[in-house]
């Protein structure tokens with residue numbers, strides 16, 4: 170299977186992965202064939218990308234860090250918590266801990282600790298998808314940094330709830346498609362303090378989670394908020410969540426901008442590593458990220474084009490590429506595979522749209 174933008178979808182394409190709305194309703198199931206009507210329906214649901222199965226991508230399986238049904242389940246549960254009226258005062262920490270344990274159990278079982286989370290989701294459910302993704306990304310970064318046991322779980326709880334204070338911010342400001350005014354941005358900044366207060370009032374939520382809600386927008390050079398903390402004054406769990414938060418936000422389509430590709434975001438974040446992010450946490454984070462997820466159409470330095478077919482364990486950026494177009498632009502009758510670990514002279518130089 171491979172991933173394409175919905176703009177490239179045509180009637181007759183075969184869906185490789187079930188597309189669900191946030192409430193778990195199946196919009197289109199795997200194996201179904203697109204029609205003009207279903208394409209229009211997906212557009213109405215703000216779906217921007219889909220997985221398809223075709224001749225050139227047959228046999229390519231996209232690995233999941235956490236099973237899709239678990240992600241959907243946790244997403245629905247966190248939505249439930251965040252839309253309960255009493256949550257503006259406090260929440261039940263035990264329920265959140267159960268969700269983190271559910272995610273962690275899956276992550277620890279996965280063969281690849283690789284984030285391939287730019288999944289198929291609707292723009293509408295951003296808040297909940299973002300919370301779950303930040304949690305998964307923070308957990309795998311924490312694991313890579315050697316964080317274990319209760320500390321790891323507390324990191325997960327804080328990551329899942331990092332933006333909980335946004336329930337106190339005017340929805341109109343949060344959804345505004347244009348630049349915020351200074352006053353509006355000052356309001357948004359307060360979500361850190363509101364989140365800290367909600368979690369401090371809550372039962373069974375650790376101080377690690379309080380601190381994450383408060384400090385996930387602090388930046389190494391002191392340019393962050395709410396307090397402009399610098400370097401080691403920013404607690405380690407908040408440094409991890411800051412990285413996961415920025416990465417997931419930039420790799421997702423928003424109302425006000427198009428998403429960036431994983432490799433573009435990694436380059437951007439590395440360029441800011443001294444100013445914004447903790448070097449050790451960023452290194453641990455990047456070692457889990459596949460710049461070119463399986464199913465992505467890529468161009469090699471040889472001029473050949475193909476699809477990322479599978480990862481080499483521990484080397485997410487030296488995958489196996491299924492070449493389908495030669496250096497002269499001719500479609501190969503029989504695709505060939507190039508393993509970038511065995512062929513160091515090859516490298517991916519770009520992505521392309523097919």
Ligand SMILES: [Fe+2]
Nearest residue numbers: 331332385386
């Ligand atoms: Fe935030």
